Amino acid sequence: MPLLCIASPKGGVGKTTVAANLADALRRGGQRVLAIDLDPQNALRLHFGVPLAERAGFLAELPRGIGWRSALRLTPSGVALLPFGTVTTAEALMVTAALEAAPALLTGPVREMLADPALLVVADLPPGPSRALELLAPLASLVLVVLLADAQGAALMPEIDSGRFLGLGGLAGRDSDGPRLVLNQVDHEARLSRTVAEAMAQHLGPRLLGALAREDAVAEALAEQRLLLDSAPASRAAQDLRELARVVAAALPRAVEPVAAGWAR
Amino acid sequence: MAQDDDFARMAAALGVPGLRYRSFRNAPVRPGRALAPPEPASDLPAAPPLPVEPAWPGRPVAAVAPLPVPMPIVASPAAAPAAWPLLEPLFAPPVAETVAVGTLARLRAAPAAGERRPASAVGLPDPLFAPRPARGAGFR
Numbered sequence: 264m265p266l267l268c269i270a271s272p273k274g275g276v277g278k279t280t281v282a283a284n285l286a287d288a289l290r291r292g293g294q295r296v297l298a299i300d301l302d303p304q305n306a307l308r309l310h311f312g313v314p315l316a317e318r319a320g321f322l323a324e325l326p327r328g329i330g331w332r333s334a335l336r337l338t339p340s341g342v343a344l345l346p347f348g349t350v351t352t353a354e355a356l357m358v359t360a361a362l363e364a365a366p367a368l369l370t371g372p373v374r375e376m377l378a379d380p381a382l383l384v385v386a387d388l389p390p391g392p393s394r395a396l397e398l399l400a401p402l403a404s405l406v407l408v409v410l411l412a413d414a415q416g417a418a419l420m421p422e423i424d425s426g427r428f429l430g431l432g433g434l435a436g437r438d439s440d441g442p443r444l445v446l447n448q449v450d451h452e453a454r455l456s457r458t459v460a461e462a463m464a465q466h467l468g469p470r471l472l473g474a475l476a477r478e479d480a481v482a483e484a485l486a487e488q489r490l491l492l493d494s495a496p497a498s499r500a501a502q503d504l505r506e507l508a509r510v511v512a513a514a515l516p517r518a519v520e521p522v523a524a525g526w527a528r
Numbered sequence: 529m530a531q532d533d534d535f536a537r538m539a540a541a542l543g544v545p546g547l548r549y550r551s552f553r554n555a556p557v558r559p560g561r562a563l564a565p566p567e568p569a570s571d572l573p574a575a576p577p578l579p580v581e582p583a584w585p586g587r588p589v590a591a592v593a594p595l596p597v598p599m600p601i602v603a604s605p606a607a608a609p610a611a612w613p614l615l616e617p618l619f620a621p622p623v624a625e626t627v628a629v630g631t632l633a634r635l636r637a638a639p640a641a642g643e644r645r646p647a648s649a650v651g652l653p654d655p656l657f658a659p660r661p662a663r664g665a666g667f668r
Binding site: 463465 | 634635
């Protein structure tokens with residue numbers, strides 16, 4: 264039933280990495296999780312061990328009206344996955360145009376997913392403001408924005424405070440207090456990262472739900488096409504991830520126990 | 529074999545008649561000689577007599593005493609000392625890292641920027657913001 268949107272103000276902050284590993288951590292916590300990739304980079308699948316050569320996906324076929332259930336695949340982690348699909352630039356623009364012309368192409372399937380009371384849907388949004396974020400934020404129980412503890416992240420604080428951040432301030436979602444944030448790649452040994460992260464933690468207070476340590480183990484997990492809690496469960500980043508999953512799960516309405524097989528009714 | 533000759537001469541020189549060459553199943557390194565069959569592993573207590581080869585011209589074949597029966601080695605692998613203790617950490621099973629606090633808790637525990645002045649600045653008035661004496665006060 265809950266929808267968790269993972270967004271970011273720009274690319275390269277580790278949004279997809281956070282989305283994949285958080286989905287896995289929530290699944291390990293007993294949730295039934297469906298991860299949907301809305302980013303044309305189609306990279307979410309790689310974290311779940313889907314081979315690079317497999318190009319099929321949901322969003323890529325959206326203009327042709329594919330059913331979302333037919334694109335669903337169960338990954339070894341136990342998380343159900345809807346990949347975006349491998350697309351050219353022209354095809355990615357067609358998807359955007361289709362969402363603009365017919366928003367129900369996306370909101371309809373997502374509402375069907377959310378009708379399953381036992382299902383937690385984790386959506387990996389494209390970086391920056393996007394039509395997909397505009398459409399899904401009103402349906403979301405929680406919008407989690409991934410930031411880096413760098414100068415650009417610090418420069419976003421006024422935007423976050425004003426509510427104009429990513430265009431989320433004017434949206435009437437369930438999360439009336441605005442988005443929640445997570446700091447990624449926090450490096451306590453780097454002066455800038457540590458200073459900015461500490462300042463942001465002080466400034467954001469309870470709006471900051473988590474901070475993930477920067478560690479090679481995170482990048483190495485993707486290199487192995489494994490999830491962090493599988494490949495380096497004792498790492499500091501894995502501990503941070505478990506803590507983030509605990510806080511996020513507490514902030515979400517609890518999905519009920521599954522009563523029937525299948526991913527939605 | 530030539531190796532036996534070498535050992536016999538060395539045994540004679542050292543006064544150790546029991547010294548004897550054993551190949552330990554290694555192939556001979558001298559060219560032009562046939563490979564000797566490997567010695568069975570169980571030949572140590574009762575070694576067969578050594579074949580006597582012609583010595584080098586002009587040199588007598590040294591007498592070779594039979595090997596004494598060695599004492600059996602009684603040691604369990606568990607009791608054996610570590611061969612290379614420095615490498616033990618490499619082969620030790622991974623131990624879960626115990627981190628007292630997570631990254632977010634560590635950030636929140638850090639003092640705020642206003643509370644964090646360098647020690648050298650404590651008690652030293654900033655000359656830019658120190659109260660200045662009233663104009664002309666020093667001339668009265």
